[in-house]
Amino acid sequence: MRIGAIVRIVPDLVMGIEIEESEIVPFKYVPNERDEHALEEAVVFKEKTGGNLEVVGIVDDELRDDEAMEEALALAYAKGADSLKKIVLNRRTFDRREVARAIADHFKDYDVVMVGIQSIDSFAGYLGGILSGVLGYSYVGGVVGVDYDGGLIVQKELGGGVVGKFRVKTPAILGVVSAERPITFVPLVKLRQAMKEMKVEEIEVEVPDMGGIEVVRFYEPEKPEITLLEGDVEELADKLVEVFKSLSLV
Amino acid sequence: MILVFGEEFERDVTYELVALAKRLGDYKVVVSEDFDDIDGDVIRVERLNWKVVKELHDRFKPEGVLFANAPSGMDLAPKLAGITGIPMVTNVIKLENGDRFKATSLTYGGKVLVDLEVDKPSIFVVNRGYYDPNEGRGTPKVERLDLDFEDDVELIEVVKPEEDVDISKAEVVVSVGRGIGDESNIELAKELAELLNGVVAGSRPIIDQGWLPKSRQVGRSGKTVTGKVYIALGISGATEHVEGVKAKNVIAVNTDRDAPIFRIAKVGVVADVNELLPVLIEKLREIKS
Ligand SMILES: Cc1cc2nc3c(=O)[nH]c(=O)nc-3n(C[C@H](O)[C@H](O)[C@H](O)COP(=O)(O)OP(=O)(O)OC[C@H]3O[C@@H](n4cnc5c(N)ncnc54)[C@H](O)[C@@H]3O)c2cc1C
Numbered sequence: 062m063r064i065g066a067i068v069r070i071v072p073d074l075v076m077g078i079e080i081e082e083s084e085i086v087p088f089k090y091v092p093n094e095r096d097e098h099a100l101e102e103a104v105v106f107k108e109k110t111g112g113n114l115e116v117v118g119i120v121d122d123e124l125r126d127d128e129a130m131e132e133a134l135a136l137a138y139a140k141g142a143d144s145l146k147k148i149v150l151n152r153r154t155f156d157r158r159e160v161a162r163a164i165a166d167h168f169k170d171y172d173v174v175m176v177g178i179q180s181i182d183s184f185a186g187y188l189g190g191i192l193s194g195v196l197g198y199s200y201v202g203g204v205v206g207v208d209y210d211g212g213l214i215v216q217k218e219l220g221g222g223v224v225g226k227f228r229v230k231t232p233a234i235l236g237v238v239s240a241e242r243p244i245t246f247v248p249l250v251k252l253r254q255a256m257k258e259m260k261v262e263e264i265e266v267e268v269p270d271m272g273g274i275e276v277v278r279f280y281e282p283e284k285p286e287i288t289l290l291e292g293d294v295e296e297l298a299d300k301l302v303e304v305f306k307s308l309s310l311v
Numbered sequence: 312m313i314l315v316f317g318e319e320f321e322r323d324v325t326y327e328l329v330a331l332a333k334r335l336g337d338y339k340v341v342v343s344e345d346f347d348d349i350d351g352d353v354i355r356v357e358r359l360n361w362k363v364v365k366e367l368h369d370r371f372k373p374e375g376v377l378f379a380n381a382p383s384g385m386d387l388a389p390k391l392a393g394i395t396g397i398p399m400v401t402n403v404i405k406l407e408n409g410d411r412f413k414a415t416s417l418t419y420g421g422k423v424l425v426d427l428e429v430d431k432p433s434i435f436v437v438n439r440g441y442y443d444p445n446e447g448r449g450t451p452k453v454e455r456l457d458l459d460f461e462d463d464v465e466l467i468e469v470v471k472p473e474e475d476v477d478i479s480k481a482e483v484v485v486s487v488g489r490g491i492g493d494e495s496n497i498e499l500a501k502e503l504a505e506l507l508n509g510v511v512a513g514s515r516p517i518i519d520q521g522w523l524p525k526s527r528q529v530g531r532s533g534k535t536v537t538g539k540v541y542i543a544l545g546i547s548g549a550t551e552h553v554e555g556v557k558a559k560n561v562i563a564v565n566t567d568r569d570a571p572i573f574r575i576a577k578v579g580v581v582a583d584v585n586e587l588l589p590v591l592i593e594k595l596r597e598i599k600s
Contacts, residue, residue, distance in 0.1 A: 078419060157389075183418065185399060185427075191392050193393060202386045203385065217382065220531060221534065222528065222534065225469050227465060228467050238532070272430070276425060277427060280423070281422070284573070289581065291582075297580055304562065305595075310540065
């Protein structure tokens with residue numbers, strides 16, 4: 062079983078972002094949370110099948126050496142990835158159709174590829190689904206578990222807590238929302254060691270210009286008028302008690 | 312012409328898509344289940360998979376295709392975009408038709424809106440909650456099409472979740488998010504819930520960590536809370552979370568005064584939840600005793 066997993070980096074919303082009309086300026090990047098789940102599920106699947114796991118980082122040229130990408134790949138290595146690649150996109154694009162076409166040739170040798178169902182900075186496509194269309198592979202998103210009984214059995218969320226089990230033909234791309242187990246924690250020492258030891262094959266690819274989507278402007282959503290309480294914790298607690306009283310909760 | 316693909320597993324959002332399509336022009340709605348009150352031309356197929364989507368797309372050559380930001384729409388839309396190469400916009404909350412489409416998408420965890428101009432033909436994945444489903448109801452004109460293509464993905468079993476409490480019906484829900492920091496702090500939320508005669512729930516990361524059972528998840532993939540009060544503690548308010556918040560009064564506590572959760576709150580508290588909770592609990596205990 063040849064298993065692939067995709068990891069990407071996204072702006073860190075905890076550190077904040079600057080919203081300019083023409084672009085979003087992040088202060089810091091972090092591994093994309095849904096890809097972290099995809100990686101975890103790929104590790105689980107490797108354990109279940111004894112397969113070979115290759116983890117592929119996808120990153121814009123200007124961020125090729127970003128710490129967050131290093132961290133994402135080191136985490137993969139520490140968790141047991143057999144090999145690592147970094148695909149560097151020669152041009153920044155928000156359009157996932159363009160990314161999918163740029164990287165497609167490098168995803169032809171896997172039976173199963175796991176990728177986060179979406180990344181928080183996306184508004185023009187979901188990479189996994191589009192890649193499956195380009196390659197002619199099966200695709201399931203909303204994945205929360207993957208098993209193998211000679212064929213692929215995938216658990217997908219259907220909403221409202223309901224899960225569907227699907228038999229999926231390989232080769233397949235799976236858009237993971239959550240791994241079937243909590244993400245395993247990698248201690249800092251192990252992460253640092255992984256950063257030193259890991260070998261990453263770098264591949265540069267051309268991103269085609271497909272056009273068709275033009276950004277007019279980025280902006281912050283309007284904030285409706287609400288009662289916003291700020292200040293000292295004692296005071297806030299008193300005010301909240303009043304709110305609870307007005308709602309007849311106490 | 313606008314081609315709408317109904318949502319297989321969550322029927323209600325299909326009406327919202329129809330409500331939007333009506334504003335965009337002529338439309339047809341493709342569904343794989345019986346709907347007897349969709350307004351307009353309805354195409355009933357046996358099952359909805361990417362081969363059916365592709366076939367109907369090629370047959371009708373629509374200027375725009377609508378899917379829901381929901382389990383089947385999120386699978387079929389990108390597949391169609393990958394095969395055809397036509398532009399695709401996700402998280403759409405507003406869409407207008409003209410020489411090009413004008414779309415607005417809610418992104419970056421609900422912190423950013425982006426206005427886009429999109430060439431035709433194109434594909435849109437529309438968030439729920441932005442168009443009135445009642446505008447999509449009316450009298451259907453149903454045509455059955457015998458398009459039964461085998462898929463490479465086959466549903467073999469549907470598994471319903473195990474229930475302990477039904478948070479969707481609880482009047483008071485105290486819900487914790489990643490901002491709670493540590494598993495041990497969930498005890499504080501449980502205590503608050505008890506003092507307010509409510510139940511405790513959580514956002515996805517809390518459930519993914521195994522800190523609360525799946526039955527306690529609020530949001531798209533979990534439950535929709537509809538009671539009197541929803542108290543969100545350290546929850547950012549991502550789209551997928553707030554889709555499940557329909558309580559009458561939302562009270563949110565967050566250190567970030569720009570957190571999207573404040574946009575649906577009646578009362579917002581800018582504070583560290585782990586500092587606030589012990590003090591609040593103490594005061595409520597005093598009142599109770
Ligand atoms: C297909 C799909 C389905 C999904 N379904 C769901 C779903 O059903 N339910 C769901 O919840 N999510 C769902 N998600 C995930 C969703 O996109 C968000 O990732 C998730 O809701 C974030 O949870 P959170 O708000 O707890 O964490 P975060 O987004 O990390 O937010 C934590 C918040 O806590 C605040 N904070 C930090 N420290 C403190 C402190 N000390 N005191 C107070 N505040 C603090 C921060 O400012 C931040 O706003 C889904 C995602 C996908 C792609």
